[in-house]
Amino acid sequence: MEYRNVFPIFVIFSFFIVGVICTETFSAEGFEVDPLIEQVTDGHEGAEPQLLTAEHHFSLFKKRFKKSYGSQKEHDYRFKIFQVNLRRAARHQNLDPSATHGVTQFSDLTPGEFRKAYLGLRRLRLPKDATEAPILPTDNLPQDFDWREKGAVTPVKNQGSCGSCWSFSTTGALEGANFLATGKLVSLSEQQLVDCDHECDPEEAGSCDSGCNGGLMNSAFEYTLKAGGLMREEDYPYTGTDRGTCKFDNTKVAAKVANFSVVSLDEDQIAANLFKNGPLAVAINAVFMQTYIGGVSCPYICSKRLDHGVLLVGYGSAGYAPVRMKDKPYWIIKNSWGENWGENGFYRICRGRNICGVDSMVSTVAAVNTNSE
Ligand SMILES: *[C@@H]1O[C@H](CO)[C@@H](O)[C@H](O)[C@H]1NC(C)=O
Numbered sequence: 001m002e003y004r005n006v007f008p009i010f011v012i013f014s015f016f017i018v019g020v021i022c023t024e025t026f027s028a029e030g031f032e033v034d035p036l037i038e039q040v041t042d043g044h045e046g047a048e049p050q051l052l053t054a055e056h057h058f059s060l061f062k063k064r065f066k067k068s069y070g071s072q073k074e075h076d077y078r079f080k081i082f083q084v085n086l087r088r089a090a091r092h093q094n095l096d097p098s099a100t101h102g103v104t105q106f107s108d109l110t111p112g113e114f115r116k117a118y119l120g121l122r123r124l125r126l127p128k129d130a131t132e133a134p135i136l137p138t139d140n141l142p143q144d145f146d147w148r149e150k151g152a153v154t155p156v157k158n159q160g161s162c163g164s165c166w167s168f169s170t171t172g173a174l175e176g177a178n179f180l181a182t183g184k185l186v187s188l189s190e191q192q193l194v195d196c197d198h199e200c201d202p203e204e205a206g207s208c209d210s211g212c213n214g215g216l217m218n219s220a221f222e223y224t225l226k227a228g229g230l231m232r233e234e235d236y237p238y239t240g241t242d243r244g245t246c247k248f249d250n251t252k253v254a255a256k257v258a259n260f261s262v263v264s265l266d267e268d269q270i271a272a273n274l275f276k277n278g279p280l281a282v283a284i285n286a287v288f289m290q291t292y293i294g295g296v297s298c299p300y301i302c303s304k305r306l307d308h309g310v311l312l313v314g315y316g317s318a319g320y321a322p323v324r325m326k327d328k329p330y331w332i333i334k335n336s337w338g339e340n341w342g343e344n345g346f347y348r349i350c351r352g353r354n355i356c357g358v359d360s361m362v363s364t365v366a367a368v369n370t371n372s373e
Pocket of ligand 1: 261366368
């Protein structure tokens with residue numbers, strides 16, 4: 001379809017639509033999740049995919065992701081969902097033309113199942129009482145910057161079918177901070193957070209870090225500060241379940257939190273904090289991530305309701321020259337869905353307009369230099 005002609009209409013409507021989506025919660029299970037997006041794209045994407053095509057895609061999908069289903073009934077049910085997700089991917093492709101959307105390992109899951117098993121951010125907005133990071137100078141920031149090239153980022157991990165994203169975002173930020181403080185990159189334990197961190201949000205009764213049922217990075221930093229630190233990944237390996245007991249051994253602490261704070265919503269402040277303090281824990285709305293294959297994601301409309309915790313590791317502009325945002329580069333985000341998702345486990349999302357809420361909840365952490373202890 002022709003976006004040049006349609007885009008002004010999108011601009012006018014997107015203010016209205018984003019407002020509506022933001023006040024609506026996405027808590028409803030099932031496919032009614034983005035009815036508004038559906039309305040917007042209605043009539044633009046042509047007929048439904050042919051049944052044969054869908055069957056073909058589904059058999060490739062099963063092979064590629066080694067899917068097997070317990071019964072024919074389950075198989076047929078998953079095929080139905082898969083077809084809905086094919087149409088969803090086509091819709092996402094229309095709404096997000098600078099990225100590629102298609103079949104992923106999550107293509108047989110409803111949005112509700114996906115959210116429950118692969119996301120896991122408990123809080124939707126920034127805590128009011130959080131310490132704010134000092135405002136940093138923003139001149140002289142490099143054009144492109146990537147902590148992966150500096151050795152501050154561990155290999156992409158996989159949270160499995162457990163809503164523990166918040167623990168991976170937390171360890172990623174502390175791994176980077178610990179690297180800056182000590183010069184050593186040590187992979188840290190998410191399982192310690194999943195098993196031992198039950199820190200509650202002082203502002204919201206009943207909102208506590210709770211293993212595979214979700215948590216919040218700031219609460220996890222608070223826990224880590226109180227507990228004395230995090231153990232190494234290899235000393236407390238990830239199991240992907242929260243049924244175990246806490247096995248924290250305080251004689252084996254590998255990284256300690258000195259302090260943590262939230263970064264102002266300003267994109268330049270986010271870049272300056274990233275550059276100075278290392279990778280940042282950020283929250284995002286993950287709706288476009290279920291179908292993301294690669295490229296720079298820059299959807300015309302995306303809810304800012306935060307439901308996923310990830311790690312901001314860099315930014316750039318190379319190889320991306322969108323008509324819409326000529327001089328707006330992208331953020332580079334480390335996810336926790338394994339290396340087979342996205343761009344070897346990473347996601348790129350455009351900067352400039354708080355797309356999918358990516359600028360709304362950003363935290364920075366500093367580590368204690370344990371070398372001198
Ligand atoms: C946080 O801790 C680091 C390392 O000890 C220190 O350099 C920095 O000034 C602290 N930041 C704040 C805001 O207290």
